[in-house]
Amino acid sequence: MARASQLSGINISNDLDEEISEIQITSVISNKYAGVESPAFGWLATGWNYATDLRYVDTTVSDESLGNWFSREIFTGTQMIKAGERGHIECQPWFNEKYRHYWMFKCNIGGKRF
Secondary structure (H helix, E strand, C coil), X not given: CCCEEECCCEEEECCCCCCEEEEEEEEXXXXXXXXXXXXXXHHHHHHHHHHXXXXXCCCCXXXXXXXXXXXXXXXXXXXXXXXXXXXXXXXXXXXXXXXXXXXXXXXXXXXXXX
């Protein structure tokens, strides 16, 4: 049975040539199923879900019905992560293996917002 749980933070690896800062991560759990828990035909039903459910998920809207999600969390990281280094955002984002998850990552790279 699929169950909701919480992750223990977000690790970030900066593989760029410049520092990153002012990190903002938006996590949404969509209304779209990820798969089916069936040992016999789970892979077939999962493939069917991905091939036929073409609903759009918008992580930027604050209205869950317009965004097609039921859970939305926004996490921020205040630290600067130098080129080639790693960072960690202390948070506990929700996760549910039954539904598809979407993430949006925003940050400053070398002082420019992306």
